[in-house]
Amino acid sequence: MGSRRGRPQQQQYPPPARGGGRGPIPQQQGGGRGTQGFTAAPPQHPRHDAAAGRGRGRAARGDGPSSPAPAAAGPLGRLPPELRQAMEDPSPPPAQPVPVPAQAEAAAATGQAAIPASSKAIRFPLRPGKGSAGTRCLVKANHFIAQLPDKDLHHYHVSITPEVTSRVVNRAVIHELVNLHRAAYLGGRLPAYDGRKSLYTAGPLPFASKEFQITLLDDDDGSGAQRRQRNFKVVIKFAARADLHRLGMFLAGRHAEAPQEALQVLDIVLRELPSARYAPFGRSFFSPDLGRRQPLGDGLESWRGFYQSIRPTQMGLSLNIDMSATAFIEPLPVIDYAAQLLRSDIHSRPLSDAERVKIKKALRGVKVEVTHRGNMRRKYRISGLTTQATRELTFPVDEGGTVKSVVQYFQETYGFAIQHTYLPCLQVGNQQRPNYLPMEVCKIVEGQRYSKRLNQNQIRALLDETCQYPRDRERDITQMVKHNAYQEDPYAKEFGIKISDRLASVDARILPAPRLKYNETGREKDCLPRVGQWNMMNKKMVNGGKVRSWMCVNFARNVPDKLARDFCHQLAQMCQDSGMDFALEPVLPPMSARPDQVERALKARYHEAMNILGPQRRELDLLIGILPDNNGSLYGDLKRVCEIDLGIVSQCCCTKQVFKLNKQIYANIALKINVKVGGRNTVLVDALSRRIPLVTDRPTIIFGADVTHPHPGEDSSPSIAAVVASQDWPEVTRYAGLVSAQAHRQELIEDLYKVRQDPQKGPVSSGMIRELLISFKKSTGEKPQRIIFYRFVHAQSENTRSCAVCFH
Structure with a gap:
């Protein structure tokens, strides 16, 4: 599906079975990653924010959301019943009430005029108040308080001719302009530049529009020859004033909508110096000087770096900083890189066609420098790989048609004897008239980020590198802030931005654990987790699923058949003991198969089983x-074949799990299997007793939605939208999911809600939301009276648009 263009029909995940198999709607327990939640109906429902960032800890868990949320709107007497129910801490309203949309709705309900905060704003409900449950504590967050500058910011439009797409070149042009003309023409201002079309200054420039002529010289390659010049025309024209007053109003709780432009200006200012020092990517910066490099395999290594973003919070303006890491191509001799990529020594043998194609794909677009000319390290970008060996390559050297071999040319011109003549040459420059460089005279230039997909081993190595204990992460973040020395940053000084060097302290609460309900037939009928942990000892699943027919395929060569049989028998016994209706004997005995023949083995074994079951x-x-x-x-590959081609539920187990033969491992796998086949492991006691606010008082469906985009470098693959929704009530433990392919890097979910034209009925509503609502009705026998929709968006500015589409 990932390689298909266009928009195929949305699919249920897993899709309906093919070839006699069946693929039930996947069932999940619990939630997922922390997202931003809001309620849809009725419009007065409060929002419960968890103040949690995604993945890299971009917001602190505490009493408040990541963006400022004013206190309750108006006195308690005017709150709707659900707001009154949700309020744990009925504190008095603030001295300065905030004119946000929920107050406008409350005013409308009493006949008063409602003044929207913004014509574009989505009217989110107010938070009803701060909670009081749990044990209060103080936590440190990776936020550093920033003082809002008292400056008059000006925005200028930048036009560079000839136009270039590289931000690096654009920055070099503006950097040269500032060096030459800051005192004479820029009024001594030090501007901040976004690398594209926008330039910002702390105060006006002495002109409304001005043209400059700038000359850039190519890097010195050590040859002593005259460096190539490139001439650019730069036009700087006044565009607008950046309004920081609205940002101050927003931080003070007197404006409902965050001014994204003002935040963007401050972000650009604080990114200016790191962009010159380090390798920028997205909101992160990387350098070999920021931590030790770690090999990832296949010619790649990880570089450490940091993520930074300016954020509005309840504490005020803050700079969010976290550690990050990403993959770079190792600066190796090209032959050594190719040997790592192929995991084979190629110093003494020619390449096969398959190996040559693999190297060509990996090296296309990579920058290399030559090593056969002493200090002259000229750089080239690889465009391809020759099909012929170096010893067979010739090229014309003059107009008369005289040709020379590459081997002869390097010997006569540079006195360099090529050793590995059986290897192909790198092609650099124009594809129509390429230049040939033997692989042994080229070295990969340092600092090139690897933008293609990592394999599983590389991903695992990168995750191991970034996984840290909290105290170690705190230490590294604090050291990074000191290393960046924001108080000495000339751009921060110019714009009057001051950054604290201490982690922010946030009031937090350790919430009491919810009591879990298990099956009445077990020795323990409920359980109270301690420090987030509990086990299945003496307990049975609240609803055990049915597995009457199953089989096992062993792709691990070091797991003997007897051990695989013992493992499967113990696992089946654990599933049965835990409350599942699970057959102890498989349809077929476990079979070993080669990992490189996964599709053939699975389909063959499946058809053998169906010959018995059919x-x-x-x-x-x-x-x-x-x-x-x-x-x-x-x-x-296994998941794709099982869930898409065959339509059967699958459970993968690693070799180390098989060898341990540990009951705790069996229990954990049994819990996964039970959920996948439609069972429920546990439910909340509070859900059964209808004590969960805004969920159990009336039929409620909970949605979650996200869009996964192709990896950087994949320009044709579609983005994949996924929507899940709860399928039971009041327990809210089962979820059904739908996936849909859509336009490349489209953040809005195109198939969420659609209206199609029916020849007989006319306009008919359809889409992912409608399908899941119908599924909820069939599963529970109830129409949902409330929708809670969690939508993760990757860009702050997309949030409002996404919400508008969700509830159109």
Whole structure:
């Protein structure tokens, strides 16, 4: 699906079964990643923010959301019943009430005129107040308080001719302009530049529009030859004043909508110096000087760096900083890089066609420098790889048609004897008239970020590198802030921005653990987790799923058949003991298969099983796959074949799990299997007793939605939208999911809600939301009276647009 263009029909995940298999709607327990929540109906419902950033800790968990949320709107007497129910701490309203949309709605309900905060704003409900449950504590957050500058910011439009797409070149042009003309023409101002079309100054420039002529010299390649010049025309023209007053109003709680332009200006100012020092990517900066490099395999290494973003919070303006890491191409000799990529020594043998194609794909677009000319390190960008070996390559040297071999040319011109003549040459420059460079005279230039997809082993190595204990992460973040020395940043000084060097302290609460309900047939019928942990000892699943027919395929060569059989038997016994209706014997005994033949093995084994089950009018309920610990793409291939091609539920187990033969491991796998086949492991006692505010008082469906975009460098693959929704009530433990392919890098979910034209009925509503609402009605027998919709958006500015589409 990832390689398909256009918009195929939305699919249920897993899709309906093919070839006799069946693919039930996947069932999940619990939530997922922290997202921003809001309620849809009725419009007065409060929003419950968790103040949690995504993944890299971009916001602190505490009493408040990541953006300023004013206190309750008006006195308690004017609150609707659900707001009154949700309020844990009925504190008095603030001295300066905030004119936000929920107050406007409350005013409208009493006949008063409602004044919207913004014509474009989505009217989010107010937070009803701060909670009081749990044990109060103080936590440190990776936020550093910033003082709002008291400056008059001006925005200028920049036009550079000839136009270039590289931000690096654009920055070099503006940097040269500032160096030459800051005193004479810029009034001594030090501008901040976004690398594209916008330039900002702390105060006006002495002109409304002005043209400059700038000359850039190419880097010195050590040859002593005259460096190439490039001439640019730069036009700087006044565009607007950046309004920081609205940002101050927003931070003070007197404006409902965050002024994104003002935040963007401050972000650009604080990014200016790091962009010159380090390798920027997105909101992060990387450098080999910011931490030790770690090899990732196949010619890649990880560089440490930091993420930074200016954020409005309840504490005021803050700079959010976190540690990050990403993959760079190792600055190796090209032959050594190719050997790592192929995991084979190529110093003494020619390449096969498959190996040559693999190297060509990996090196296309990579910048290299030559090493055969002493200090002259000229750089080139690779455009391809020759199909012929170096010893077979010739090229014309004059108009008369005289040709020379590459080997002869390098010997006569540079006195360099090529050793590896059986290897192909790198092609650099124009594809129509390429230049040939032997692989042995080229070295990869340092600092090139790897933008293609990492394999599973590389991802695992990168995650291991970035996983830290909180105290170690705190230490590294604090050291990074001191290393960046924001108080000495000339751009921060110019714009009057002051950054604290201490982690922000945030009031927080450790919430009491919810009591969990298990099946009445177990020795323990409920459980109270301690420090977030509990186990299944003496407990049974509240609803055990059915697995009457199953089989196992072993792709791990070091797991003998007997051990695979013992593992499967113990796992089946654990599933049965935990409350599932699980057959102890498989349809077929466990079979070993080669990892490079996963599709053939799975389909062959599936058809063998169906030859037995088909006459009995039964289906295969589950496939257990035993995988090597370092399985590369095997896991994804197995899931694709099982869930898309065959339509069967699958459970993967690693080799190390098989060898341990540990009851706790069996129990954890059993819990996963039960959810996948439609069972429920546990429910909240509060849900059964209808004590969860805004969920259990009336039929409620909870949605979650996100869009996954192709990896950077993939320009044709579609983005994948996923929407899940709860399918039971009041327990809210089962979820159904839909996925849909849509336009490349489109953040709005196109198939969320659609109106199609029916020949007989006319306009008919359809889309992912409608399908899930119908599924909820069939599952519960109730129409939802309330919708809670969690929508993660990758850009702050997309939030309002996404919400508008969700509830159109």
